[in-house]
Amino acid sequence: MPGPGSQNGRASPPKSENIHGLVRAGDVAAVQRKLQENPALLNDKNPVMCQTPLHVAAGYNNTEIVKFLLDWQGQGADRVEVEAKNMYGETPLHMAVKNSSYESAKLLLERGVHTGAKANNGMSPLHLAVWHALQTGDCSTVNLLLSYNADCNAKDDEGKIPLNHIPGGAGNEMLLQLLTRHMEEQRKQKALMTCHEQQSMAEFEEAISQIVGLQELKMQLRRWARGMLFDEKRRAMGLGIATRRAPHMAFLGNPGTGKTMVARILGKLLHMIGILPTDKVTEVQRTDLVGEFVGHTGPKTRRKIKDAEGGILFVDEAYRLIPSQKSDDKDYGLEALEEIMSVMDSGKVVVIFAGYCEQMKRVIASNDGFCRRVTMFFDFDDFTTTELAEILLLKMNSLTDTSLLYGFRLHRSCTRGAVGELIARGTTEEWLKQMNGGLVDTLLVNARENLDLRLDFSCNDAETMITITLEDLEAGLRQISRQRHLR
Incomplete structure (x- = not known):
């Protein structure tokens, strides 16, 4: 051994x-x-x-x-x-x-x-x-x-x-x-364990396996899941205990690092383990919350909060609520933030603020109660080439009939190591920082197009017709490179 x-x-x-x-x-x-x-x-x-x-x-x-x-x-x-x-x-x-x-x-x-x-x-x-x-x-x-x-x-x-x-x-x-x-x-x-508990835990682990990296977040989710199962047992034993609440969170990281995707998975997980009554995730940005005139922002923000009750309110690019420079004109973003902060102690909604790490410091500094209410901060690091390869393989192994790649498969040579090396050779650090997970979808679509270019119309082999190879992926990366140089 x-x-x-x-x-x-x-x-x-x-x-x-x-x-x-x-x-x-x-x-x-x-x-x-x-x-x-x-x-x-x-x-x-x-x-x-x-x-x-x-x-x-x-x-x-x-x-x-x-x-x-x-x-x-x-x-x-x-x-x-x-x-x-x-x-x-x-x-x-x-x-x-x-x-x-x-x-x-x-x-x-x-x-x-x-x-x-x-x-x-x-x-x-x-x-x-x-x-x-x-x-x-x-x-x-x-x-x-x-x-x-x-x-x-x-x-x-x-x-x-x-x-x-x-x-x-x-x-x-x-x-x-x-x-x-x-x-x-x-x-x-x-x-x-009851059949229900076993099924819940199996679904929980399946959902958590879709999250690449973010080990600290996964550990916290496992703590919540175990806590909820023990709470069920405590109540079954007739013990009176307080209801558990999920804390409000901040997701900090560059574009394409999976913040929105993880928020959606998190909604399902927190509902699955009984912390939230629903699995809905209401995604909003500044334009969904802030009005153009006096008196518009409050009602507009409150409607979105009402829509999110029982689930997660995901405020993407939250730093846009706070102007980067002081201006004589009143900016209504701060009013929207204060409306959200006012309901965060109610227990009716879990709020996740997301955005670039540096810019989010403006949001944190803008309200004295922010760090009292937002108690968990998770850093979404830029993906490594190996993690991007893992994301690509996960996507190809869990295609739905709405996916552009539905019905296609990867050649057996497209292992995690081989795809990771390919991405490392065909990209730069700047690319990865700007695109992160967004690289994967574009790469796969380009690879499918290259497969079509590569095939001969006389081909009648079904496997060949639907199999994307390393050669296709490499051509897909070259196409992304050409498009970036044209910008």
Whole structure:
């Protein structure tokens, strides 16, 4: 049972001035100085292994640094990416458990990291914890993961669950008994769930799988889902408890990073787990809220709020409500914002403000009550080429009959890695920042057109007629490039 990227047999780390070397050496003060000088290093990936500082700290069980990174609140810095993956697809939790870094694993689990994350070979943290226990006889991290209900039936790419990797014979009885007992407990827990609960959780996980990246948001959604299920059980037991509410949120990021799409999915998820009475998402911009004359804005905004009751009011490009420069003329955007703020304590609607990170600072500063009411901020980072490839594959695997690509398929050579490399070669950093997810739809439409150009009218092979190849995708990227140069 191989453990990819293992750090077993650690030697004394060499002295280094880069942040990964300082983390490996356990130099907390130096790591603090580095991040204060350059907060962008928080999630920096090192060459070859593509590990973040949190990967390194967790793997070497430098718990003081793990805690520091998890708590980092440096000015202008993103939060630490607790679900970041290295070249083997391993998260910091994978690194901790396969190196018996018990304390670091516990800190990560206390922050709600996903116990079911899978490496490139399909192994979950529990697979790797079992692998380490077989080498050392230390079952502490296995016990820890099981206490957080890690799935004993998770399968790796060979179709094996953690138990399947334990050979019979002397010396392994305790580990076998431990996993067997927890598998039985999880089986009983699943049997106690109603069909409705099982269906709801299956739909929940299916919906969440459509969100690429945004691990922090996914973790929060899982917390809400678990909380709602436990609340149902509490009420079934006759316990009187308060009704749970979803907080108001801000989505910060560039165009094409998926803010609107995630808001729509979020509406369905919050309704699915019982936090919202409906799944509707009312999308508005400045023109939907702001009137041209005195007395028009208030009623116009209130009508939109009324439409959104029971669901989500999604205010896109919210910074447009606040003028970038002071003017002698009255701007009614602030009036619209104040109308929205006045109903946010009612519990009748969940409000999500969305926009560019820098421009949204105007909205935050414009109203003293904004940060009291909007308590959750999510950063939508620009997509990496790998994430864009993942989005492309998701789109092609979930086409509806209204899609322009309905009925078409990708050639088997169009793997996530191959498509990601293609996008990396055919685009620039500036492209990706400006287009993000918007690149995918244009690319697919262009690729379909190239397929039509490439085919001969004598072709009668059905598969060939509907199969988009890497060649088509590459031609689609070139077409986008030409169009951009004409602007």
